[in-house]
Every structure is written in structure tokens, then in C-alpha cells.
Amino acid sequence: MKRTNSRLIFGVLLGACAVNSLFLLPNAWKAVEAFSDTWGLSNFQRRFLQRGDWYRAVLTVENQIPRQASVRLVSPAPPWYLAYYLYPRILKKGSENLADRKKVREQYLNDWVLVYSEDTPPELTAYPPLKPGVP
């Protein structure tokens, strides 16, 4: 069997590394910059830098609704990250219709009701339970 020249193989693989480096090096530089820019910040502050206002909205809700609370969500298009960030508040399905907020509150007397809408005007309102502790 006639072997393929090892220099050719080596050259091709080194070429692939060189092409990869065109993308790796700028990414490496950006990573160093991001690391130095965020040095000493808390995770909250890093999320502000990362995502901006939407995380402010999450914090607003966090400050209103107590931990471990059960929350019914009234929202036509609930943001996918809410359940993650609000935990240990348990987010449950309420309604997709913003007009149902009163109905949902009356239906789930123990639960908080969170209304979220990105339509104009945007809305983020947390309603406390009507009768906390009543089964």
C-alpha cells in the first residue's frame, strides 16, 4: 500500500487549526475583556449587564412575592425564564387572557396572581391572595 505523505496530513491539520484560530482568538480576547469587566461584581449585577431591563422586572416581582408562594400566571405569552428566576416561588398556569385576572384570583384564593404582558402598555402586576391560608 502506498502511504499518504505524513507531511501533507500534518499540513492539512495545521491549516484547520489556523482557520479555527481566526475565530478562537477574537473570542478569547472578548472572554478576557468580559472577565475583567465583571471582576468583583455580584451575580445580580452580572445579570443586569447581561440582560438589562428584563432582569429588573424579575427582581421587582421577587421583592413583592414571598419565597415558597404559589403564583398563578396570567399572561398571553409568558417569558420562558420567569419560572427559573422566580423559583422557589412556584409558577402555575392561570390564564392566557389578561381580562381573566379577577376570575383567576377568585378561583385560586390561596395563590398570588402575576399579570405579565409585553403588549402596549406593558404590564407587570402581582396581586396577593384574596384569602391566604384558606384551603
Added chain:
Amino acid sequence: MAEFLAVIYILYLVGMGQAWYRFLVRPAVWRWPQLAWSFGLGTILWSYASLFLNLLNIPTNGGLLYVWQMLLIVIPVGGGMLFKWPTQIASSAPRTIPVSWMKPVAFFICGVAALTALFQALAYPMHLWDSIVIYGFKAKILFQEQTFKTDAFMDPSVLHYSADYPLLLPYVEAGFYRWLGHVDDRVVRLLFLVYWGSWLGILYEALVERLRKDYAWILLCVIATLPLFSNIYMGQAVSGFADIPLAFYWSAFLLCGFQVRRDGFNAAWVMMALFAFGCAFTKNEGFVAMVLGWVIFIAADHAPHRRFWIRPVSAGILLILPWWWLRSVLPHNSAHYARVLALRPAEILSRLRIIGTYLASEWMQIRSWGIFWPLIFLGLLWPQRRLRFPKESKMLLAAVSAQLGVYGYVYLTYPQNLEVLVPVTLLRLLLHTIGPLTLAVGWRLEE
């Protein structure tokens, strides 16, 4: 402090995995890629133990957690002292070919890639869909409640996307949060850095066992520097997605399979069963890959040798059964895989065209893949009279083809807009094939 505790936790996982590795494999010599295997075993065993404790309602609160974690080290150490099994014969003689300048260059290149991932991990918390909605959310619940037996998992009215997704990563992340005492979705990304490094480690070992060291190093550099691992997207080394952990377990599973094929009952078949469980418990795609892997290994072996597969396959099934039972209990989305029967031929053709177009376009994405795909095609098509095509390479190719076939089938039957799904998932699905394809092509360079 969190970073320090993350390192301690990783050392615990590696240490525990090393104890099991020495117990199961009984290696004659110590080589650094064993650390990579150990990390894989450590994560699998810790997640399995957590699942087992939860299923049996055994508490893990307070100091009990550390008792169970210590037990996971005591069992293999004690077992190793009680059962004096013969050590394995060293699988390959040390290489005599000088490595010259390639080793330091490779260290430098891989070092830049690793530092990039490290800085990315420590700069910002996880923030993409799968990393927080699928795995991060589960990890938070498991950390808070110490069990999946809670409304957040069981109540279908809770907004919990894909509550029946595999739990390996959430258990490993929750284990770190327990050590830390609180959730830190930034520092937890270090775990993914180790996953990525471990995956590269076992690929290097598999390459260097057959190739000249300089070939193995340069191939490792090509893989480590692939742009998708440093881009801030879903394929990133520290994205927090389960794709790199799955790529690691899947590659490890295949490598264990080749050992069973070579050594029969003398191979570490328990390790193969554990990595099979690792695949199935990391992503749903992992279960499919594992089944395809078994079928290909058994089909490719001679009839008298097929009995060697009874042990690993049985052990793998036994390990996976509890998870499959649990998966059937958790709220889940309805499967759509039988839907293809209702599709009209014209619709199937139209969907195949979409899949083909995106696939071809992804292969040419130099910003994600560099020239990885042209290299793979070149390596596969290179004439056999110039480069041998070993049977193991053909088996790996069969595994990847079957895997892609299944992914294609899932796309074909997806009930919603395919043009939305394919662009956000294709890169990650192709990522699972990097390991087997690199080995399939790399092993052709064996002299």
C-alpha cells in the same frame, strides 16, 4: 470562595470516580486521561446514587449528604481490598517516536482554548434556554427540595418545561449547590469546562493508543479550537447545555464497547453499562444513541463473541430501568413519532428538503465549524489504497449514520414549524457526532 468550593467538588467527583475506575478497570499503569474517565464515572455514580436515594425516600438533608458521598468512595476502596483481582495488562507500549515541537505547541493551543472557556464561565451566569429552563430549573428544585417528589416536578399545572427530561446534569449541579449552600449559576459553569476537558481527554487517549503522538496532538488541537466551543451560543464549551456532557458519555460508551469487543469478559463491562446509563440519563437523544450503539456492536461481532455483550447490555438495562419507570410517572409532552404515518409523501419530501438544506448549510458554517466538515469528508473519502479503513472506523461511521437517521426522523415527525426548530437544534445534534467522527477519521492515520 464559590470558585474554590467548585474545584473541591470537582476534585471529589474525580476522586470518587478514580476509586471506582481502579476498582472496575484495575489499570496496570497510571495515565492522565484516567482523570477524564474518573470525572465521567464520578458524575454518573453521584447522579445515580441521588436518584436511588430519592426513589427510596432516603433523606439526604444536612450532613447525611456527605455520609452518602463518602460511602460512594468507601465501597470501591473496600471492594478493591476484599477482591484481589488481577491487574490489566498495559494496553499499549509507550510510544518511542519522538514528539518534537508538537507537544508544547499543542499545550499552548489547547491552553488558549481552555482559558477562553474558563473566562467565559466565570464572567456571566448561564442564560440560554436549555441551560436554565431545562437543566438549571431542575437543579434548583433538587437543591431546594432534595427530591423530585415535589409539586414542582409532579404537578402538571406548574410551569415546568419538559419535566420528564433526564436528571443527570440537574443532580450534578444540585450536588454543587449543596456544597456551596446556595445556587450559583455562574460558577457552576466550571463543571461544564471539566466535562469539555474530560471529553477531549478521552478522545486524545483513544487517538494516541493507535496513532503517532504528534498526529494525536494536532487532531486534539483541531477539535479543541473548533469555533463553536468559544462562540457565545449553544455549542459553547461552558454553555450549560447537556450536549457536551452527552458527547463525552457517548464517546466513552463507544470506547468501552471497543474494549469489550477486544477483551470480552476481561473488559470493564460494568463501566460500559455505567456510561450507557450516563447517555440515557443526560439527554433523550442519549438513550437512542446508546441503543443504536448496542445494536451496532452486537451486529458487527462474530456469532461466538456475541455472548460477551450479555453482561454489559443486561447491566445497562438494569441501571436504566429506575429512570425509565420514573420518566413514565413524570408529566410529559405527548410523543409525535408515529405521526409520520399520517404525513403525505409531498409533505415528507418538502420536510426532507428543508432538513437537507439546513444540514448542508450547517456543514459549511465556517464560523461554527471551521473546516471540520470538509476535513471529515476528505478523511472518509480518501482512497483505501493510501489510508487503511479499519473496521472500528466503519462501526463508528455506522453509529453516526444511524444517529443522524434518527434525528432526521424526529425532525420529519415534528408537529410544529420545522424551520423554527432546525436552526436552533442542528448544531447541537451534530456536536454529538464530533467524537465518533474524529476517531473514525483519525484511526485511518494508524500506521
